[in-house]
Amino acid sequence: MMAKFRVSATKPLQLSAIATDDDLGWDKSSQKGELEKVVGEMAFEQHRLMAEAKQSLLIVLQGRDASGKDGLVRHVMTGMNPAGVRVTSFKVPAGIEKQHDYLWRCHDSCPARGEVGVWNRSHYEDILVPRVKNLVGEEVWKKRYRHIRDFEQMLVDEGTRVLKFYLHVSHDVQRQRLQKRIDNPERSWKHDPSDLSDREIWPKYEAAYEDVLRETSRPHAPWYVIPADVKWVRDLAVAKIILKTLQEMDPKVPVPSKDLKKIIVPE
Numbered sequence: 676m677m678a679k680f681r682v683s684a685t686k687p688l689q690l691s692a693i694a695t696d697d698d699l700g701w702d703k704s705s706q707k708g709e710l711e712k713v714v715g716e717m718a719f720e721q722h723r724l725m726a727e728a729k730q731s732l733l734i735v736l737q738g739r740d741a742s743g744k745d746g747l748v749r750h751v752m753t754g755m756n757p758a759g760v761r762v763t764s765f766k767v768p769a770g771i772e773k774q775h776d777y778l779w780r781c782h783d784s785c786p787a788r789g790e791v792g793v794w795n796r797s798h799y800e801d802i803l804v805p806r807v808k809n810l811v812g813e814e815v816w817k818k819r820y821r822h823i824r825d826f827e828q829m830l831v832d833e834g835t836r837v838l839k840f841y842l843h844v845s846h847d848v849q850r851q852r853l854q855k856r857i858d859n860p861e862r863s864w865k866h867d868p869s870d871l872s873d874r875e876i877w878p879k880y881e882a883a884y885e886d887v888l889r890e891t892s893r894p895h896a897p898w899y900v901i902p903a904d905v906k907w908v909r910d911l912a913v914a915k916i917i918l919k920t921l922q923e924m925d926p927k928v929p930v931p932s933k934d935l936k937k938i939i940v941p942e
Contacts, residue, residue, distance in 0.1 A: 677916050680899045682841075682892035688885045690900070695845040697902040699912065706911065713914045714754035720921035721791060725759040727926040728789035731835045734917065735797045738842030739880065740870045741852035742903045744795050747842070750910045751917070752793060761786055764795040777801040777819075778826055788834060798823055802887055807879045820890040827896040837896035838920055840913055841888060842903035846877060 682688060724730060736744045752760055763784040772780045778798055786792030802819045805811045827837050844852075853870055856862045873880065892898035899916060903909045 677899065677912065677919070680901060680912070682888045682898040682900060684889060684892050688889045690843065690881050690885055693843060693900055693902075695843050695848065695902050696904040698905060698908050699902075701908060701911070703907060706907070710750070710907070710911050710914060713911065713918050714751065717914065717918050717921060718754040718756070720918065720924075720926065721755045721759055723926040723928055724791070724921065724924070725756065725789045726928045729834060730924055730926060731786040731788050731790050731792065732921065732924070733786055733792045733794070733830065733835050733837045735794045735799070735837070735839040736842065737797060737799055737840070738903060739844055739849055740867075740873065741849050741856065742842035742844040743906060743909055744842060746906060747910055747913060748793060748795060751914045752791075755791060759789060760791045760793065762793045762795065765797055765800060778822065782826075785830065786835065798826070799887055799891075803880065803883050806883050807876060820887075823891055824893065827891070827893070831895045836920055836924055838917065839892070839896065839898045841884065841898060841900050842909060843900050844903040846874070848904045849874070
């Protein structure tokens with residue numbers, strides 16, 4: 676079922692033609708407890724990944740403001756051992772980051788062997804924002820497709836699986852969520868004036884995302900467009916894809932170098 680959300684590098688992509696409120700045929704009442712079950716299975720696989728310490732998994736989350744990146748991290752990654760999960764939220768480059776190439780800070784945040792890395796926004800911002808806001812010329816941002824494809828291929832070659840999710844939220848649902856954020860004193864700190872100004876150039880961002888997703892979705896580092904209007908559907912869909920990937924990685928618990936059957940811990 677999830678294969679239909681996978682982006683092809685060879686077929687046209689039109690985000691406006693993809694439903695943001697697709698429930699995947701699931702019923703909320705019948706799916707009650709399913710996310711908890713899937714998260715538990717993810718935790719089991721992560722335990723084996725940590726023990727094996729030979730592979731790693733990188734999860735990239737992209738989406739418009741209020742598409743649910745933070746919420747997904749809370750609900751989907753919560754069951755994993757935090758000692759083996761590294762979450763990085765990429766902001767506007769600052770300080771020493773500005774003195775290096777745009778991939779420098781990304782490479783530094785890659786998961787080590789045995790770890791799961793989660794990127795809340797990512798190196799893709801270095802194509803999207805410069806393009807949409809005309810910060811650099813086309814000749815600069817366009818060659819970054821190749822840079823990123825090569826970077827992700829290198830990660831895969833070195834033992835890191837790469838999963839990328841675009842959380843696809845509608846213009847109207849985003850408006851509702853942004854308004855709730857503004858009206859809630861406990862969440863209003865997250866409001867950024869750019870949230871509103873970016874809504875004014877929605878079509879430009881949509882076109883940029885379509886190109887980015889198509890240009891950088893590859894079999895070894897696929898993009899999935901996940902319907903994000905319904906939060907529980909979004910979370911369960913992503914969790915199922917992560918679990919399937921971990922199962923395909925099939926991490927093995929190391930066999931002890933010595934026979935432990937005769938060892939008795941003294942009182």
